[in-house]
Amino acid sequence: MFFHIFKYRVKQLFHVRELIFWTFAFPILLGTMFYFSFGHLLNSNDFKFKPIPVALVSESTPNSPFETVLDQLGQANDKQLFTITKASNNEEALQLLKDRKIDGIIYSTETPTVSVSGDGLNQSIIKSFIEQYLQHDYMFKQIATNHPDKLTDSINLMSQNISFNKEISFSNSKMDSLSQYFYALIALVCLYGSFTGLNTVINIQANLSALGARREVSPAHKLVVILAEFCASVLVNFMSVLLLFFYLIVILKIDFGSKIVLILLTSFAGSVIGVSSGTFLGSLGKWSDKTKESLVMAVTMICCFLSGLMYNGMKDLIEHTCPIINRINPAALITDCLYSLNMYDTYDRFISDIAIMGIMAFLLCIGSFLLLRRNKYASI
């Protein structure tokens, strides 16, 4: 009986067009959209710095030390910072700026100044360079005035480029904040299982459908029916997650780290919790099937929103304001599992997340069965 119901449930699910679209096709479309929206930012290693085009306007008495520094920075080598165009006068430089051929104008005066258009990265670099030059210039003049014997040591020290910060990574992995969107997408697909879970309940409850009435009068034991349908729903949902993974990893080349088996385990647990949550929500109350569909939709989308599907920083915001939500939100648990697998070398956080998901799924399943056991209805 179990395999008979299981087999036909799998067949049914693969013939429901809406299910095929929303569970299999839509996540791939959404993942593709994410990729084309954020994908180039994920490949930050390909970023190459281009020298900033500037114009140099020299006064009648140019600042020779400053122009020497500029010439050094304008030389064509690995450390080239600027591409310098020498303007004969201010009007020529302004015209170049207006025509967007340069990002800023540097005035070689006693106190160098800069004129930029806009607020971009290049403009910030130009302004930062001028500020740093002026700071160092003042500092060296002060040392030369007050401690001339230390001037040589000071110049040597400044040349060494000592950093007072050291970057220490938590793990050997590299991670960027935009991967969170893909984790949330996987969580969404897992939670789409709630719709098949709900559909199961509708098809076995006499007060929700004629099919349910027909099945309730059959000699098939309710526990067997629920289990068989549940397993079939989990299988189909897990297959949709696998397909999404295949697409993201093989086609879009999104990096999820190397712990593939544990990632698959997370996805399976996510599918279980998705289907069981739909089954539980469908078992609640005496509402119509349409009301229950709306409830499942609302709960799924809220969970996904709170896990960062629509706004990257949402999960972090919740963690700081109401962390308990992240501990019980299935979508947040799934994304956290994927994040911890990618970020950390230890498994403590992953194991605790999986354990919470397992307990939640178990309780939801038990709750569903206890509610669905009620075999007689006040009205149909």
Add this chain to the structure above:
Amino acid sequence: MNTSVVKIENLVKRYKELIAVDHFNLNLEKGEILGLLGPNGSGKTTTLNCLLSLLTYDKGNIEVFGKKMRPDSYDLKKDIGVVLQNVALFDSLTVYENIDFFCGLYITDKKLRKQYVEEAIEFVELTEFRKFYPRKLSGGLLRRLNIACGIAHKPKLIILDEPTVAVDPQSRNKILEGILDLNKKGATIIYTSHYMEEVEQICSRIVIMDKGKNLANGTANELKMMIKNNETIYIDVLNLTNENIANIKQLNHVYSADYSNNQLVVKCNGGTHNLIHVMNYLQDNNINFGRVHSELPTLNDVFLEITGKELRD
């Protein structure tokens, strides 16, 4: 030996203030086709849902095959086939798959189930549609498929709740013939409808139901004998006088004679050859008449006399 298949005693079902089933009694013997006849809202479907343990009820006792019926009476359920009023099929499975699925809930042996499914498809004449999906079928074919799903496992008790609603005449005849055939093969059947013609055609015994009550119970002839009117005669006559009408009323077994719009309507309670007697009178009195026809009472007449209203709205 107890041959009672279904016994319903004193069944009461309320929906808040509305009493849907009001101290209803029913006894179904093995081999019968019992018709449950009543207008919309009379409590037929509610009674069946209580019988099948789908609905809670406030009072009463329900036994099937001599045992109390409960939701977990799986031993009883395996011998019951149900065809509910609403079509209950999977849109995403073919005709064959639908029948196989439901049959599989009753028959676990694969080989036997395959045989039963093929027989069911043949029985409802859906062989050429076996690979079709339900959305491709007409209303009549859907109803046939609905029936096949309910009877494929060859149950001993079959419950059909208005199986011919919105069905074309050809399919309806097929369905009714099929039900008679099932009965011949040994099934006991409960058939509910508000179409008296169907019930009269196939049912060996009829229960008339209204407002949740069992109003009358018997064969079609027994029920018709319960009412005063045994025959109604219609004759087109020109120029009939009051004296003629009074004389016709004096004829044997005539209890009512009305004349309007050039039509004489005579109602008789019992007797045979009433039509001949009335026509002899007209001929003897040189009264010309035209079209003549006689009607025997229908179940609608029975219902009308018992409740004061028509069977159909």
